[in-house]
Amino acid sequence: MMKHELGPTAGGGNTTDGKNGGASLAIEARGLVKRFDGFTAVDGIDLEVPRGSIFGVLGPNGAGKTTTLRMLLGIIDPDEGLRRTLGHERPHEIAHLIGYLPEERGLYPSMKAFEAIAFLGHLRGVPLKEGRKRARAMLEEYGLDYAATRQIRQLSKGMAQTVQLLGTLIHEPELVVLDEPFSGLDALNQGKLEGMIRALAARGTTVIFSTHVIAHAERLCERIAIIAGGKVPFTGLVSEARDRLPQQVRVELARDDGTWRAALPGDARQDGRFWHFSLPPGGVEPLLRALIEGEAGILSLSIERPGLHDAFVAIAGEAAARALADEKEAIK
Amino acid sequence: MTRTPRFRILGSAWVVARRDFVAVTLSKTFVFFLLGPLFMILVSGLAGGIGAQVRQGMDRPQLGVALPAGEIAPLFAAHEAMQDQLAGPVPELVVLARLAPGESFDAKAALGENRPRLAAVFTGTLATPRLTGTEERVGQWQGMVATLSAAAREGVDTPAVAPATEIVANSAAKLERGRLATAQAGQMVLFLLTMLLAGMVLSNLVEEKGNKIIEVLAAAIPLDALFLGKLFAMLAVSLVGIAVWFSVGAAVVMAGGSALPVLPVPAVGWPLFLALGLVYFAMAYLLLGSLFLSIGSMAATVREVQTMSMPVTMLQLLVFFFASYTVAQPGSTMELLAVAVPFSSPFAMLARAAQSAALWPHLAALAWQALCVFAIIRIGSTVFRRSVMKSGSSRGRAAKRHWLARGKAEKRRWFGRSTLVIDTRAGLAG
Numbered sequence: 207m208m209k210h211e212l213g214p215t216a217g218g219g220n221t222t223d224g225k226n227g228g229a230s231l232a233i234e235a236r237g238l239v240k241r242f243d244g245f246t247a248v249d250g251i252d253l254e255v256p257r258g259s260i261f262g263v264l265g266p267n268g269a270g271k272t273t274t275l276r277m278l279l280g281i282i283d284p285d286e287g288l289r290r291t292l293g294h295e296r297p298h299e300i301a302h303l304i305g306y307l308p309e310e311r312g313l314y315p316s317m318k319a320f321e322a323i324a325f326l327g328h329l330r331g332v333p334l335k336e337g338r339k340r341a342r343a344m345l346e347e348y349g350l351d352y353a354a355t356r357q358i359r360q361l362s363k364g365m366a367q368t369v370q371l372l373g374t375l376i377h378e379p380e381l382v383v384l385d386e387p388f389s390g391l392d393a394l395n396q397g398k399l400e401g402m403i404r405a406l407a408a409r410g411t412t413v414i415f416s417t418h419v420i421a422h423a424e425r426l427c428e429r430i431a432i433i434a435g436g437k438v439p440f441t442g443l444v445s446e447a448r449d450r451l452p453q454q455v456r457v458e459l460a461r462d463d464g465t466w467r468a469a470l471p472g473d474a475r476q477d478g479r480f481w482h483f484s485l486p487p488g489g490v491e492p493l494l495r496a497l498i499e500g501e502a503g504i505l506s507l508s509i510e511r512p513g514l515h516d517a518f519v520a521i522a523g524e525a526a527a528r529a530l531a532d533e534k535e536a537i538k
Numbered sequence: 539m540t541r542t543p544r545f546r547i548l549g550s551a552w553v554v555a556r557r558d559f560v561a562v563t564l565s566k567t568f569v570f571f572l573l574g575p576l577f578m579i580l581v582s583g584l585a586g587g588i589g590a591q592v593r594q595g596m597d598r599p600q601l602g603v604a605l606p607a608g609e610i611a612p613l614f615a616a617h618e619a620m621q622d623q624l625a626g627p628v629p630e631l632v633v634l635a636r637l638a639p640g641e642s643f644d645a646k647a648a649l650g651e652n653r654p655r656l657a658a659v660f661t662g663t664l665a666t667p668r669l670t671g672t673e674e675r676v677g678q679w680q681g682m683v684a685t686l687s688a689a690a691r692e693g694v695d696t697p698a699v700a701p702a703t704e705i706v707a708n709s710a711a712k713l714e715r716g717r718l719a720t721a722q723a724g725q726m727v728l729f730l731l732t733m734l735l736a737g738m739v740l741s742n743l744v745e746e747k748g749n750k751i752i753e754v755l756a757a758a759i760p761l762d763a764l765f766l767g768k769l770f771a772m773l774a775v776s777l778v779g780i781a782v783w784f785s786v787g788a789a790v791v792m793a794g795g796s797a798l799p800v801l802p803v804p805a806v807g808w809p810l811f812l813a814l815g816l817v818y819f820a821m822a823y824l825l826l827g828s829l830f831l832s833i834g835s836m837a838a839t840v841r842e843v844q845t846m847s848m849p850v851t852m853l854q855l856l857v858f859f860f861a862s863y864t865v866a867q868p869g870s871t872m873e874l875l876a877v878a879v880p881f882s883s884p885f886a887m888l889a890r891a892a893q894s895a896a897l898w899p900h901l902a903a904l905a906w907q908a909l910c911v912f913a914i915i916r917i918g919s920t921v922f923r924r925s926v927m928k929s930g931s932s933r934g935r936a937a938k939r940h941w942l943a944r945g946k947a948e949k950r951r952w953f954g955r956s957t958l959v960i961d962t963r964a965g966l967a968g
Contacts, residue, residue, distance in 0.1 A: 306757040312750030329758035
């Protein structure tokens, strides 16, 4: 644990346009709580998202990701806690600096694609005429100029999602929040979207996206927060999440049994000739010595760093188990 | 780029209102929406016209005449001359028999024959008239038969003693009766229009919830702006509909000319009455629309909307009945109550405009209604804000200030010492 220092807007002041507040952080949240009809959807979440980063919010379904994002955007107010988005404590007032793609995609079916994009920009302060111009240019840039005058209902799901994403970006926001942006997209469109997110970050835009597909976060994010049971059991660098689990050893042995078996760690499990276990605290050398002395016949040995997926499963699983235990305790 | 909150709400409301207005008025369904009531008016007009014609043909009763041959012509001449001066509807005369001297006629038998319009029979002579018919008909017509007989006998086309006449434009009784009819008609039109149009805002919102667009809107603009934008867009759409229907109605009236019944001139005159009608419609619409929007924000499905809006529809009916009940009692406690209750006030005041020429009550009522509209829109938008995204605080403004103050205190406490955030910079491994 270390002491936390606030940026220049500490103490509750808002910047006039949100551009200079909270110098290095795009988002700060402390102890956010949200309850719906007695159910605590978010239970004391703390978050810090550095400016200009790609930040992943990971969590199983129903973990509280969407509720958290909605609170950070000011769509809903927290019951407890504080948030500061782009240095502003009332994020809804700087909606023109934020782009948001909700999990439930929503466009007017009878609107033409370029009109829909321009309308989304108009909602965030871009004049309609300018918005139409930008919309056509963006559609052209993403190879969808042929669909500019088609009605949304005539577009495929992937195209409609791209249109909505362009509408999210048309006002050139400083912060882009994407709630489950990859859901419903095929592999090609997922690749395109990853490219778009990287391009945004390269321009200095902060991108936050939620997902329950870990591979996207592993490829895109520098930092992540894992949300489970309405809490954040982990927030930090992707590498740090992976480091939370011990490295995994995989050793292939020629013999099935021998005195060397006593040297194997307690969590060792056999899969044919292979043995899997966590890297012991003292390293692998003492074990290797025992295997060699016991004539186990080492055929291969690998020490693997756990993936983010494993780390996520472990962290989220622990959190879920804790939440369940807390709930049982509360019922008692 | 940051705008003041009020300007931001109004600006955002304008964006929503413009989109909704354009989207609704340029849609194909809007044409059907406009045509619906027109068809209704046309069909009921046609049915009414045909029905009236048939009824007129069927209803005008006949008085059968069986008199000596020489007395029939004078009787018809007197009937022709005097039918406009006799009280009540004068029956059509039909000759049943031209009797020779000494010849008799069986009136009862004639009435038993298959003559559906024959209501009574005039026999005897002009000097000794005899009327045969049902008790009701005899009671109605015996005076007329006596007068016609006397006039025919004397060969004159006016009664012996004709009163001197002086024509006045109106009497107090006629004015009051006429304006009451105008007041009732005004209330009825206002009720039908609000009933027809206020629900539109509900379907618009449900559609957007179905489209999932609501979260996109809620993320970009204040929910108050969304509420206001939708409400005023639908009001504007309604006014377009009313303009079209009234234009068509006016054209029909002009084409129909004097054949159509014309309502008596309201006390404030037609132009002001119509203008007040429009303003009162807007007030009634905004009040009801706010209720419907709040309901729409709480409902997830069309079925829920239908169930939840039922009490409001009943309330509309009650309000109308209440206002209608008080229309004949201007100045009474009940009428004043109808004026004071926000939902019945537009109806009660429109009736007043028909019955009283005083204008200051309208200014006062409009100010009161505007205040109520503002308050109900505020309440409605609060419910909307809380329900539509399951968002917002249930606290009031004072409580909100308290919450903010508490937040700052918590912030000092939090940020003045180590936080609960896991310090990732110190490393998490192991």
